[in-house]
Amino acid sequence: MPGSAIPDAPAPSTPRNLPEKGGTANPSAAAIAAKFGNAYIRSEVVWGDTTVYVRPDSVLEIVRWLHDDASQRYDYLSDVTAVEYRDPEQEMEVVWHLRSLPYRRFLRLKAPLAKGAPLAVDSVWPVYKGADWIERECYDMFGITFRGHPDLRRILMWETYREGFPLRKDFPLRGRFSRAEQLRQALSITTEGRYSMEELSVAQAFEDLPEEMRRRLAGGERTGE
């Protein structure tokens, strides 16, 4: 129940006149720094919200501790997303927005992904089932691999989408391919391309497909959504 861990606290109120930098930090930031000294990079308070920068390879460990520990109880995952900056020298960041309903706290975790390293972090799906589609979207839009995600495939774009990752800064607003090429690809999608191989194999639907289609699918041709 929201606020149940702080029975005597005053009722929350609308924040006013927040300072741009500084202000009261979320106590979880200090707790992470004390507990995960190697993974902790720094923390800052911007417009009243605390951001903790951590190393990407320990995110799952930290998130699991934040979720399970009785003094933290971050039981609600608001969002997972990524930020790529316009400055090509700046590292891409993966952002987690966590919320503790019992303590009424909000925490932003950020993991900078080093330049040149593969874009990959651990999935928080083992802790929050709600991360499933949010991480899929992040993969779809930025190409970040979430290790340990049960079903990491494109979600908003179709599975055979070849133009890359739309929210990356090197992706042009109108897309990589020409309109003619985009139209040609859209028209060339076959009916079975709308189903995934897994779906077609259900229920003997695969057996009912025409011979030629079965041959292509069995040969490993990728199908889309």
Added chain:
Amino acid sequence: MATKTRTVEVALGTAGVDADGRAVRTPMTVTENGAVSTLEPPPLGPAPELQGEHMLINIGPQHPATHGVLRLVLELDGETVVRCVPHIGYLHCGFEKIGEYRQYNQIIPWTDREDYLNSIGNNVAFSIGAERLFGVEVPPRCTVLRVIAMELSRIISHLVWLGTTCIDLGAFTPFLWSFQERENVYNLLESWVGARLTTSATRVGGMAADIPDGWVEQLRNFIRTFPRTVDECDRMLTRNGIWVGRTTGLGVMSSDEAINYGLSGPMLRASGVAYDVRKDFPYLDYETYDFEVPVGSHGDVYDRYLVRMEELRQSTRILAQAVDRLPEGPVNSSDHRVILPPKSRAMSDMESMIHHFKQVMEGPRPPVGEVYVPVESPKGEKGYYFVSDGTAKPVRWRIRPPSYVNLSAIPKMVEGHLLSDVIAINASIDIVMGEIDR
């Protein structure tokens, strides 16, 4: 010959409804293997000897009961859903990408089109977020007007939900009632900002327009008449045997599951978690309004219906309080970093004209920083996350879409239910594909 009278007793009971017409509920129980149920387990008969094939059914994307362009691929064993694979993205427009190429005020029209049943609420949510990023405070009149906008928007959204869900489950009349009331709200919005659906009503630091003369009286009239419609729908549905029978015990999520799956809004509250952003992380002075957060106890489709009906009444309460306290004064902030000079001065005064020109052509620049500001949209926790590098266009504008996260739990909710129940469960999520696909 004297006529003899005799009494005949006729049983008028309907399955799932008691003698007073109330839904028969059993408490939510979690079994040993983690399954959640609010229904009595059916008596176990001998296992059927029939052997059959599983069948693959494709619903959507062009199906009226999928509320847009949702596509569900269902694996059926007889009529029971074994597996559900949702496919989304048919309405993907790349709002977040486009936002990186627009000034903050230029993004506001895009927020209309994402959750299009809640467009004015999105405008307000966007402006609250952008104002925190700019460090701008708005005057009290603007705050109260925004509360009115948000609650009107909640009423519109819930009315559309009520009407379309009734249609999905075979009731036509409440659809007409709710859409008639929705027209009344749209008339109010039209006379305020000139548009019905795509309102673009706010700006960073204020509103596009103050309310016109006589608008408050029209709103008071609406507040007076609207509860009658809610009561009528309530009488029509809440103790209706067909409605109760088609909604109880479906798509049950326990409290822990609902939190873990990231559900929000009425979906989460129907499962017994009283999380409402207006109460727990307030904005727009919501802590000063007197209203209740309705909470369900069974987490099924019927409880989601009850929660939304009560939210309609609570929104009316908030509206009445907001109208009473609406102060006089300006609607725009006096902060010249974000607000345009008045048109009369821009046309006669050189400095104002330069200021106007630079504001429009270059756009206001927030400091380097980032904010995530959640609001309670009718669907749940909607948050806008902005990252600024000090230029007039955001580096990243992220929408946290509540119905996207709510919909992601649909395989969990429908599996094991009948095909006809998929429609009811899907309707109870209250999805808007514009927001899910963005």
